[in-house]
Amino acid sequence: MKQDQVKPDRRMGPPGSENWHAMLDGAEDILLEEGHAALTSRRIAERIGVKQRLVYYYFRTMDDLIVEMFHRRSERELKRLREATGSAHPLGEIWEICVHSTDARLISEFMALASRIEGLRAEVIRFIEESRAIQVEAIAAALERTSQTSRIPPPGLAILATSVALALSREEQLGVTSGHAEIMAVINEFLSSVEPG
Amino acid sequence: MKQDQVKPDRRMGPPGSENWHAMLDGAEDILLEEGHAALTSRRIAERIGVKQRLVYYYFRTMDDLIVEMFHRRSERELKRLREATGSAHPLGEIWEICVHSTDARLISEFMALASRIEGLRAEVIRFIEESRAIQVEAIAAALERTSQTSRIPPPGLAILATSVALALSREEQLGVTSGHAEIMAVINEFLSSVEPG
C-alpha cells in the first residue's frame, strides 16, 4: 500500500482544467457513496471515462488528490459564508449553510482521512479557524445591531452552532431524531430574536 | 476487494475467548492509529502474533469483526453511563464519560464505516438512542431534584451535550481551541447550578 520516493519533476496536467475538476467531482461522489476505502485512482478513472494512468497526470499522488478535493470544497464554502455576512439575515443564512451545505458522511470521511494525511489535516484546521472567525464576527455584529447581549459570548455560540449543526445532520441521516425539535426551537428563537423576520 | 457467498456453516471460534478479545483490541488500536483503510485481517493477526487465517476462525468476515468491535465498545459505555446515574453527581460523571471515554478519531472512523456496513449502522443507531435516553432521564431527575427549570428541555440538553463534547474532543486533537473556554464556562456553570460541589 505504501510507495515512497515519487519522482518529483513529472510532467503534470493543469489544475482547474476540465479533467482536473471532473476527477475531483468523481472522487467526491465515490467518497459519499462508498467511503474512502473505495476511493482509488482506478474507480475515479472508470467513473469519468478515462484510463487510470491519466489520474496520475493530473495529481502526483492519491493523497494530493484528496487534499485538493477538500481544498476546493472548503474554498467554496468559505466564499458562501463570506457572502452571507453581507445579506439581510446573515446568521440565518450562515446557519443554513452549516446545516445543509456539507454532508455529515463526507465530514466523517475527511476527518478519518485527516488523521493520516498531514497536508489534509492542515487544510482542515485552516478551514475550521477561518469559518469560525467569520461566524464569530457575524454573531458579534448581529448582537450589537440589536443592542443585545448573550450569556454565551460569540466564540462560544459559534462552536455551539457548528457542533449542533453537524450532530443534527449526522443523526438525521441515521434516522435518529430524538431531541432535534427541542434544539431547533431554541435556535429558531435565538435567530428571530437577533434577526427579526 | 469484494467477495460474496461466504460459506454459512463454517467452524467458528467462541466469542468472548482470549483470542477473540485480543483481536478486537488490536483492531481498535489499528483503527485509532492508522484508520479503517489499514484495518485488515493481516494487520490484526500480525499485531497480536497469530497467523491471518485465525482471524477468520473467530470472525466470519471483516465486517462482522467491525460490528462486534463497536458492539463491545458501546456495551461498555452504556454500562458506565447507567452506573453514573446512581452516583452523587450523575451529570458531572456523564459529561466526563462523553468527553473522555470515546476518542473523536474512533467516532469518525465508525461513522464512516457505518455508511457502508448495514449491521454497524443499526448498532450505532441503537447506541445513540439508548445513551440519549439515559442522559435525558438523568438530566430530568437532576432538574427536579433541585426544583429548577431549564429554557431548553432535557432532550435538547442531551443532544447539545453530546454534540459539543464530540466537537471539543475533535478540535482539541486537531489543535484548534478557539471558543472552547467560553463553552466550558457555560457547561461548568450549568453543572454546578444543578449539582453543587
Added chain:
DNA sequence: GTCTATACACCGATAGAC
C-alpha cells in the same frame, strides 16, 4: 485450535509509445 498454502482481485505508481 492453529497452521501452510493458495486462489483471485485490486491497489499505487511508473515506463515509455503515440
Added chain:
DNA sequence: GTCTATCGGTGTATAGAC
C-alpha cells in the same frame, strides 16, 4: 494529453493438513 502494459505489493477468504 492520453494511452497500453507492467511492477511489486496488499487485500478477503477458503481448502485442507496437523
